[in-house]
Amino acid sequence: MPGTIHDLDTPVPLVDVDRMHANLRRAVEYCRAHGLAWRPHAKTHKSPALGAEQVRAGAVGLTVATPREAEVMARTVDDLLLAYPPVGAAKLQRLMALPERVRLTVGLDSAEALRGLARAARQAGRRVGVLVEVDAGMGRVGVQSAADAVALARAAADEAGVEYRGVMFYPGHVRDAVERQDEAIRALSDRIGGVLEALHGAGVAPEVVSGGSTPTFWRSHQVAGLTEVRPGTSIFNDRTTAEIGACGWDENAYSVLATVVSVAVPGQAVVDAGSKALSKEEIRADTAGYGALLDRPEIVVKFVSEEHGLLDLSRTGWRPRIGERVRIVPNHVCVSVNLHERLYGVRGDDVVEVWDVEARGR
């Protein structure tokens, strides 16, 4: 293991371990205070050691999005929710090949996906849990009405090989600043409340109502009937989360260490972290750019090409030297992590942990 960050070549992702543990503690305390089960999404860190750490800290299990994430997380965790419709023989085969001890639940929104899953489960001699996914307003996946949720819940309850466990939704459309989420949270709560009422009335009351995201995390208790939350980003946070006010800037645990390689063009400095280290994800808040410096958040990465990141120096008197290193907080941490093979856990400049990003790829 490298001794300090000075032994690492750049660009390289760093995780401030004390901040990460503080983020985990805050999540656990919030969930305990509000009687919510915490099932963090592993897509953010993609590391089985960090998944195990979340379970040690109090998670009931993990959420995953891909068979690869399920396979990797199954090494250290035995309760997984695949929050993605498992369509196609290849995906189903991989899911059924997970170790027997894994209690698997799957979120889906169609009779086709349900039948395919049930058939695969029967063939494999497994019992797989099902959550009916409801579109809570994002318009991505999820059944569109309470009546459709009831129909799919009934089908799941009747289908051999699977076990109907409840409903899930993802409020990915709520990206307002936390203090401006009142209306969106009320609408969410009403929409989910209507679905829950219909399910109760139809005799398919859900045992699990799984929702949550990082931007809405701290307001999850205001959504009626919720039993479980699945924030992913909140283990590390990122620039978007801070802009939304769902974390403080000093709760950012993840940054990409980069080196200044050019100051030839006036008003900017170029670092060796571009879209292949930070990602080119637009910020979904009121500001522009692709990231900001951890220690100088007013300095923004104004442009990225693959291997170049352009720091905007127009609003600062700071002039970095060639070779100087900076820590950049990307807009969206999950996509940045996925670009790296390894995360380096640091305390100050000391490297104290190394985690392989094992669930990258398919």
Ligand SMILES: Cc1ncc(COP(=O)(O)O)c(C=O)c1O
């Ligand atoms: C289905 C689902 N659940 C949970 C999450 C985690 O949300 P966040 O990234 O806001 O932490 C995501 C993120 O994309 C998701 O797609």
